[in-house]
Structures are given as structure tokens and as C-alpha cells.
Amino acid sequence: MIELYTAATPNGHKVSIALEELDLPYDMHVLSLSNNEQKQPWYLALNPNGRIPTIVDRANDNFTVFESGAILIYLAEKTGQLLSSDPKEHSRTLQWLMFQMGGIGPMMGQANVWYRYWNETYQPAIDRYQNEVKRLFGVLDGHLKGRQFLTNELSIADIANWAWVRIYDWSGIDIKPFPHLQQWVERLDERPAFQRGINQPAAEYEQEDKATSFVKGARNMLTK
Structure with a gap:
């Protein structure tokens, strides 16, 4: 257990x-x-x-x-x-996992809070983080062209990146310019385990009546 x-x-x-x-x-x-x-x-x-x-x-x-x-x-x-036992595929999975840990997560986290919480005061900060998120989305989009997953099969790298990318609108980002990334998001969204996982606990950032609570929590994580 x-x-x-x-x-x-x-x-x-x-x-x-x-x-x-x-x-x-x-x-x-x-x-x-x-x-x-x-x-x-x-x-x-x-x-x-x-x-x-x-x-x-x-x-x-x-x-x-x-x-x-x-x-x-x-x-x-x-x-x-x-996580593949093949050394090369194992490494590729970890590379894309680290891409999320070092890039997608931190940059989207910053964009989310600046865009949602201080959007009337700090436009240069919003622009900085949104532009970096768009750059990272472009990297994923190019890599996913012609691919079902980030590596040869579903992996922890897909899980890590998807959990963040799927809330692109919280960063004020339009995913339509990244068609391969959008298709990947939608494809994984159809998996029952992914749907169960994002409701454990319920995804508060998708519910307007609970949005303030989520942003406050996110801000606490960044500032404390």
C-alpha cells in the first residue's frame, strides 16, 4: 500500500x-x-x-x-x-522527465501565478514566462510530430509533462499553434487512468468557484 x-x-x-x-x-x-x-x-x-x-x-x-x-x-x-529497461530508451525517458522538471513545470508555474494573480501590475514578468512556456511548447510540438508518445511507448515522461501542459490556459497560453502537442494532450486525456488521476484529488483549478483557493495555494508554494 x-x-x-x-x-x-x-x-x-x-x-x-x-x-x-x-x-x-x-x-x-x-x-x-x-x-x-x-x-x-x-x-x-x-x-x-x-x-x-x-x-x-x-x-x-x-x-x-x-x-x-x-x-x-x-x-x-x-x-x-x-520506464524502459533498454538503456537508450531509459535515458530518453529520463531526459524528457527532466525537461518537465526543469522547464515546463517551473516556467508554467511562474506564468500561472503572474498571469492569474498579478496580471494588472507586472506585464513584463507575464511576458517573460509566457514566452518561455511557448518556446518549451514548441520543443514538445516538434518532437511529437509523428509520435504517439514522447518516447517509444507511454512513460513517466508523458505523465509528468501532460499533467502540466493540459492546463495551458491557466498560463494564458493558446495551444492551437502547437497542433502535435494539442493532439498528444487530447490523446492522453482519453486514457481512463489519466482521468481518474486528475481527480485524485479533484482538479480545483478547473472549477471557477475554487480557483481563488488554488491560486492562493500556488502563490504560497512560490513564496514560502
Whole structure:
């Protein structure tokens, strides 16, 4: 049994999607980011960085893993799925995973908050991050031309990037100029495990009545 500590953010949904795709049983504990629950001492004992997600593998001596990319690798290696054993394909998967961890996630995270929260005051910052997101989308779009997935088969790299790219509108980005990327987003959206994963917990950033709560939580993650 996996204990998942998470919240309704793209980083949290990476792990819930992976758990659903891998058909691994898990118990979910949802943290309130807007109330800084991720900074509470009990949680910092699990994750000293005070971020979500974190997992505890009860079947492996209560082994704890934090950082979403590290969790995806751990789960893939644990099950022998979503990460090829072929050395070259293994490396390609990790390259695209790191592309998300170092590029897509941080840049979209910044664009989301500046565009949604300070859009009347800091247009140069909005332009900076939106332009970088568009550049990164262009990289993905070019790579996905003629491909079903980022590598030869569905992998943790697809899960990680999709969880972020799918909320492009939160960054104020139009995905239509990136047709191959848009088709990939729509294709993965049809997978039942992906649909289940983005509702564990429910994707609050897609619900107008809960949007303020999500942005407040996202801002706390960036500033604290």
C-alpha cells in the first residue's frame, strides 16, 4: 500500500496518474496548501522541503520518497513499468522527465501565478514566462510530430509533462499553434487512468468557484 500526500496541483496529479496507470493501491491524504499544511512539523518530518507530493511505501519498510520526479522513477522501477529497461530508451525517458522538471513545470508555474494573480501590475514578468512556456511548447510540438508518445511507448515522461501542459490556459497560453502537442494532450486525456488521476484529488483549478483557493495555494508554494 502506498500512502500519498498530495494536493490538487499538476505535481500532485503526476503521482496519482502514475498510481492509476500502474494499478497500485494507495491511500490519499489531501493537504491544504492555502492553510500551509505542508509546512506543519508532522509533514516536514516526511518531506523536509515542505512541498507536495510525498509517498510512503508501506510495503518497503515505510520508505519515504519526496519530489514528484523522484517518486515517478521510484514507482516505475518498483513495478517495472512506464520506464524502459533498454538503456537508450531509459535515458530518453529520463531526459524528457527532466525537461518537465526543469522547464515546463517551473516556467508554467511562474506564468500561472503572474498571469492569474498579478496580471494588472507586472506585464513584463507575464511576458517573460509566457514566452518561455511557448518556446518549451514548441520543443514538445516538434518532437511529437509523428509520435504517439514522447518516447517509444507511454512513460513517466508523458505523465509528468501532460499533467502540466493540459492546463495551458491557466498560463494564458493558446495551444492551437502547437497542433502535435494539442493532439498528444487530447490523446492522453482519453486514457481512463489519466482521468481518474486528475481527480485524485479533484482538479480545483478547473472549477471557477475554487480557483481563488488554488491560486492562493500556488502563490504560497512560490513564496514560502
